[in-house]
Amino acid sequence: MTMPDQSGQPMPGQPPVGWIDLTIQGSHMTSNMIAPTALLNGHQMPTQYGRNVFPVPPGHWTVDMYTQWTWKFGRASMNFDVAEGQTVPVFYAAPFTTFNKGAIGHEKQSKPGLLGFLAMMAVLVLIVVGIVIAVS
Template sequence: MTTPPPDYGNASRQHGGYSPSQQPPPQPPGQAAITINSIQGFGGGTLYGVNDPDGPTILVNSHPVPAQWGTSVIPVPPGRHHVRVFVPYRFPKEYGPAEITVDVAPNQNVALEYRAPKWTFSRGALGPPPQRARGVGASLLALAVIFLVIAIIAVIVGALE
């Protein structure tokens, strides 16, 4: 494996995401970049409160790069790059892992979107924007089971009185 160039992983970041009107800063001639827009789950976490206020962990070719929720612009040399994103957590250690391999041409900026899943044990979504959140069905099923158990307990308690 080759060593990355000196500016590899020095991501410039804009909090809050990006839109087509907000382009990342221009790269030096021949320099390429990968722009990742990271989106959290339910209102800043999942149904169960999984959230890392510092943002997800982004690895490019197994090298960690600075990242936060919102937009991270990662300068990379032209070529093929393996991108892996996850949110650090207690269990599982890597919540919402997702990965993709992208080819980046000279002077190209490849836009990706990472969306954390709604269910703790689901994979995240990583690819060209827009990405759909995963784990919605599992989260709704878990909520339904919880409410069903509470209703059964309420009926049992009411019958005992």
């Protein structure tokens, strides 16, 4: 790993470096007990909810994200270039349900699938109310 000086630039004699500043939105309480998986150019990186900063060589990068419980869901991907000394912000939001794709971009993302989640909860409430009425 290249060590930057106080200005954020690599020290003389060090290979050039840039950074991918990945923010995984949500938490163990609001999303999933297992933090989403990040692949940088196909290489799995250790992640946690919140900010994850990865030093990378300048060039073209692909960030693939997904969440996993019993199966993989919330897949999202983006491509971009990282210049020497540049920090590229990336934000990922896992969906409300396993039936939706995740959201990824250079700015904070909305959590996909809210309408589907609310519809499923409404159906569940109607079933429970129906059972209560039928039993009474």
